[in-house]
Amino acid sequence: MIEIKNVSLTFKGGALDKKKDFTALDDVSITVPEGCIYGFLGSNGAGKSTLMRMICGIYKTEQGSITIDGEEVYDNPEAKKKIFFVNDETVQYADFTLEGLRKYYRSYYPDFSDEVYERLTAKLGLPTNKRMAEFSKGMKRQAVVIIGLSCMTKCLMLDEAFDGLDPAMRKVVKEMIVDEMLDRGATMIVSSHNVAEINELCDRAMLIHKGKLIFADEIDEIRSGFRKVQLVDKKRVVPRGELELMGLRVMEYSATGRVAQAIIKGTETEIDEKISSLGIDIAETIPLTLEEIFIYELQARGYGNVISEN
Amino acid sequence: MSFQRIKNAAFAEVRVQRKMLLIINILMGAGALTYGLNGIVTAMQDGEFFPYGLSIVLFLAAAGCGYFICSSLFSDMHNRQQCDITLSLPMTANERYFSKLMALTFIQIIPAIFWTVLANVMVIAGFAGYHRGVGNAAEYALPLTLLYLSVILFTAAVSIFWNCCCGSAAESIYFPIITAGIITAMPSTMIYTMVENYARVSTGYINEHFLSLWSYMPLIMVEEYDAKWYSVYTFINCLISLAVIFACLLIYRKRDGKTVGSPIVFRSAYSLMMLLVVFTVLVIFYMTGIFGMGLVVAALVYTIINIIVSRAKLSVKSVLVWLLRYAADCVCFIAVLALGYITNGFGYNGLVANLKNDGSLYIDVSMNYNYFDEDYGNEVWGDYKISADASKKDIEKVFEIIYEAKRPDKKSISDFLKNFGNVYYDPFDEYGDTLEIYINSRKYEGDDMYYSDTVYDQTIFYESVDDVKKVISKLNALPYLERQNYDDLDEYLNDDGYYIDENEDYDEIDDSEDTADTEDTITGSETAE
Numbered sequence: 152m153i154e155i156k157n158v159s160l161t162f163k164g165g166a167l168d169k170k171k172d173f174t175a176l177d178d179v180s181i182t183v184p185e186g187c188i189y190g191f192l193g194s195n196g197a198g199k200s201t202l203m204r205m206i207c208g209i210y211k212t213e214q215g216s217i218t219i220d221g222e223e224v225y226d227n228p229e230a231k232k233k234i235f236f237v238n239d240e241t242v243q244y245a246d247f248t249l250e251g252l253r254k255y256y257r258s259y260y261p262d263f264s265d266e267v268y269e270r271l272t273a274k275l276g277l278p279t280n281k282r283m284a285e286f287s288k289g290m291k292r293q294a295v296v297i298i299g300l301s302c303m304t305k306c307l308m309l310d311e312a313f314d315g316l317d318p319a320m321r322k323v324v325k326e327m328i329v330d331e332m333l334d335r336g337a338t339m340i341v342s343s344h345n346v347a348e349i350n351e352l353c354d355r356a357m358l359i360h361k362g363k364l365i366f367a368d369e370i371d372e373i374r375s376g377f378r379k380v381q382l383v384d385k386k387r388v389v390p391r392g393e394l395e396l397m398g399l400r401v402m403e404y405s406a407t408g409r410v411a412q413a414i415i416k417g418t419e420t421e422i423d424e425k426i427s428s429l430g431i432d433i434a435e436t437i438p439l440t441l442e443e444i445f446i447y448e449l450q451a452r453g454y455g456n457v458i459s460e461n
Numbered sequence: 462m463s464f465q466r467i468k469n470a471a472f473a474e475v476r477v478q479r480k481m482l483l484i485i486n487i488l489m490g491a492g493a494l495t496y497g498l499n500g501i502v503t504a505m506q507d508g509e510f511f512p513y514g515l516s517i518v519l520f521l522a523a524a525g526c527g528y529f530i531c532s533s534l535f536s537d538m539h540n541r542q543q544c545d546i547t548l549s550l551p552m553t554a555n556e557r558y559f560s561k562l563m564a565l566t567f568i569q570i571i572p573a574i575f576w577t578v579l580a581n582v583m584v585i586a587g588f589a590g591y592h593r594g595v596g597n598a599a600e601y602a603l604p605l606t607l608l609y610l611s612v613i614l615f616t617a618a619v620s621i622f623w624n625c626c627c628g629s630a631a632e633s634i635y636f637p638i639i640t641a642g643i644i645t646a647m648p649s650t651m652i653y654t655m656v657e658n659y660a661r662v663s664t665g666y667i668n669e670h671f672l673s674l675w676s677y678m679p680l681i682m683v684e685e686y687d688a689k690w691y692s693v694y695t696f697i698n699c700l701i702s703l704a705v706i707f708a709c710l711l712i713y714r715k716r717d718g719k720t721v722g723s724p725i726v727f728r729s730a731y732s733l734m735m736l737l738v739v740f741t742v743l744v745i746f747y748m749t750g751i752f753g754m755g756l757v758v759a760a761l762v763y764t765i766i767n768i769i770v771s772r773a774k775l776s777v778k779s780v781l782v783w784l785l786r787y788a789a790d791c792v793c794f795i796a797v798l799a800l801g802y803i804t805n806g807f808g809y810n811g812l813v814a815n816l817k818n819d820g821s822l823y824i825d826v827s828m829n830y831n832y833f834d835e836d837y838g839n840e841v842w843g844d845y846k847i848s849a850d851a852s853k854k855d856i857e858k859v860f861e862i863i864y865e866a867k868r869p870d871k872k873s874i875s876d877f878l879k880n881f882g883n884v885y886y887d888p889f890d891e892y893g894d895t896l897e898i899y900i901n902s903r904k905y906e907g908d909d910m911y912y913s914d915t916v917y918d919q920t921i922f923y924e925s926v927d928d929v930k931k932v933i934s935k936l937n938a939l940p941y942l943e944r945q946n947y948d949d950l951d952e953y954l955n956d957d958g959y960y961i962d963e964n965e966d967y968d969e970i971d972d973s974e975d976t977a978d979t980e981d982t983i984t985g986s987e988t989a990e
Contacts, residue, residue: 162719207549209718225717228466231551243542246477254476258469259550 153183153206153306153338158215160201160362175201177362178215183338183355185305188329190349190356190370191342192445194454198362199342200239203310206340207236219306232260233305235298237312241291245284249277252298260302268301271327289320296324300331306338313343325352346442356441358448365448370441377402377444378422382411383433397425402447414439414447462555470552470560474534475567481530482568485523489576492519497583504591510584512601513683520577521680523569524612530568531620532633534561537721538713539630544721554714562706569613577606607695608679614702615677616641622705625712626730628723632770639766640734645676647741654744655801656809663918664809670694675701724770731770738762739790740797747798752881756791763787795881802877820849824859824942825899828929843951848941855941862935863898867921867928897921 160176176198183189191199204210205217208224208231216223222230244252249272257263272279275293283291292312299307307328313321329352332339343349349356350370357367366373382389389411391404399422403414415422419436426434439447475482496516503510532539537547537557547557581602588599620637627633649664649672657664670690673679679695716726725731739759746755767783768775801807827842847856897920923929936942 160719204545204549204718207545209545209548211717211719226553228463228551228553228556231549234549236545236549238542238545240542240545243540243546251476255473258473259466259552 152185152220153340154216154218155179155181155183155202155206156216158202158205158212158217160198160205160210160213174362176205176359179359179362179364180215181357181364181367183306183340185338186336187355188332188339188341188353190353191340191359192346192349192356192441193342193359194361194449195344196361197359199359200310202359203236203308203340203342207231207234207308209236232262234308235260235302235304235306236308237295237299237310239311239314241283241288241295244291244295245282247283248281249279249283249294249297252283252294253279253301256298256302260304262303264301264303267303267331268297271297271300271331275323275327289316289324292316292320293324293327296328300328303335304337306340307332308340310342311344312341313345313348321348346445347440350441358445360449360452360454365452373444374438374441375418376416377439377447378415378417378419378436379439379443380413380415380422380426381433381435381437382413382426382429382431383409384431385409389429389431393429397428399425402451414443462553462559466552467556467560467563470550470556471563471567474560474564478530478533478564478568481526481533482572485526485530485569486572486576488519488523488526489572492516492523493576493580493583495519496580497587500584501587501590504584504587507591510588510601512605516580520573520609521612523573524609524616527565527569527613527616528620528634528637530565531617531624531637532630534564535621535624535633536630538624538716539628539633539721541718541721544718548718555710558710558713565617569617570610573609573613574606577609581605604691604695607692607699608683611695611698611702612677612680614699614706615675618702618705618709619644621709622712622730625709625716626725626727628720628726632724636734639738641677643734643737643741645678645681647737647744648672648676649678650744650748651740651797651801654748655798656806658748659802660806660809661920661922662806662809667809674698675705724772735763735766735786736790736793738766739787740794743791743794759791760784760787763790798881799874799877802880803872803874805872818847818849818851818853818856821903822847822851822856823901823903823945824936825897825901826933826936827897827899842946844945845936845942846945848943851941855939859936859939859942862939863921863932865932865935867923 158176158179159174162173162175164171164173179198179202191203193199201210205212206219206224208226211225212223218224219230219233224230224234247255253263253265253268257265275297277286277290277294277297283294286294296309296312299309309328313324316324325348328339331337341349341352353370355367355369356373358365366376368376388406388409390406391401391413394401394404394413394415399413400416401413402416405412419438422436423434426436493516495514496512499512499514499516500510536543538544550557552560581599585599585602616637619640620633623636623640624633627636652664652667652672656662656667673682673694674697676698679691679698683691712727720726742759742762743752743755746752746758764780764783764787767779771779823844823846825842825844897918899918923932937944
């Protein structure tokens, strides 16, 4: 289990340049249970990759703590043995062949499985003695994922690993990962901008924006906490203020003719109970997709409004 | 800390660096081959072996690769993608660091030892094979290997330091090169300026025995070293480099992935380097008498480095800030020079106490005097042999006598500033007569031929010839000094000098004959036939 408690991180301005201090993470706390597939969602520059790097021990924790099975990660090889991190770049592997990568990582991960490596390599048909600089983007990504799976770590972290891949390649890589991880009950943390993919792949997710955690829970629980409400009445249009006066947390509201539509944060039971008291002719609550929740949550925080205004 | 992890990681790094390993071995192999062939041909021709030439150039080219090897080994400090891989691996910072050092050992140090030993074996075998014993080839065996190791380790030390202090690839290469140049050039030029120039005492002893302890100096002075001491100094050079390399671990451990990408991580190290860059450029130009040009060149160098490092949009404000900092560094430089001037070279008196009397010491007394209307100095001299029984205290007594009558040093800030601005200033123009004291170690080789090595050299200024006479008469009275070759000096002194009144005719100068075949370095005084 990975526990992140009250973690904050500030990047100090450079010793010489004019950059000011930048708070990348602000009091973030989440728990990643063992065996789950956890999705990290967030806007660009939100802090997803920063948090992943802290979990891997690349950044030192200044405030708060990050532990894996109770052990602090930073500068702790025993904790780091349980993690394999696949970042969003593959340029650093350019001079390696797949076989060279195997030898390289086998030196560091004692549980490295040649059997898994050979099986996956054969399954995907990747050449083992060709330089990775000559691979296509998709092939590079497959190669690194094969290595990550072969290291047999308890946790595999993929930072935007599927971004830039075509749909067919994404499907292949995702299936490969899920099959292997589920078989051994390992944990996977995936960060992506593709909310639909996270929705499909993960059982838990968190949303982070400007370093602050917005929500972190099981996906079903997240989705159950938001509803799109459509209200139709022959005599009147229910205004936003009336809904808010009833104690409903309205994130988004629009009215067209007699139809009022609102995105409300709350459980279905709670919302139904309050709306029924309005005496509206037609009141309908519809669940939101994770993507819609992502968009509405960020819009409520002013993200994307500049683009809309333009 | 797990040795197994360190070893595994080191081998993994060596595999990654295999191209560089191949290049190193090709260069060193070619160097060893040319070195060995040089020795064999020399043995065939019955000549004397000298270890210079293409082989050394090839060895040094391999050593210079150290800047790139260290940058590559420490790429986790300046390359974000490499940092992500390396810092997420299951190792502690200590293990990562030692694995890099182990990799460096495999890539550069072991090949260096192997190929230099092989080169020496080839030469010695060549001499032995031509029935010349080992000739003089064997004496170069250890110094060559230690010289080469000292160059590699010094390069690694400065390179690793800056790799730990910088977060970008460019700075991790050119900063170490600049720093190596500063460490090698600046101390000797500063010492020369402040001690040799201001106190008129030779600094050859310091250069040879101290300034080469940690720099590229052993490489530069390779032809001037005494073979006996050369191995000692290069060995100490290696030890100091190793100490610096291990000390850099403390800096490496403070770094994590957050600082990757920032050209400079520790501002104090950068500020110190820039200060020393200013010192080095200014002192070189000051020594050559064109300080004004030095200010311009140093300002340009300062600004260019800042432009490269800042990576930021330039503004008038940033350039002004740099120039202000540069001006502050210049003030520091002048302040240090002023301190050296006022303290007469920080009170350096040539380490007289370190002189060892092995029965070969001579004191040469050289009297320099100027005629009016002449633009060159003249010299008469004589020497004393120091008795083998003379103790350190006896030799110190000699210096006490010499210093008693010397002209008081008028050292003040205003004096310094007045002379600082005058690039043509030469104290001889102002003071006239001087006595120059040399202490030589002379090893006679028969037929009155000898090899002379200057171990101490100082120029003393006196008020008048009478003061010099007092000094000489006191020296003559010392029982452990045996006067030799004093005729010219006595003649000059008995005639109260050859010039007193510019309106009077005076005797033609009987210039002293140069009877000694010496290899002295005469510094601080001008002599002419």
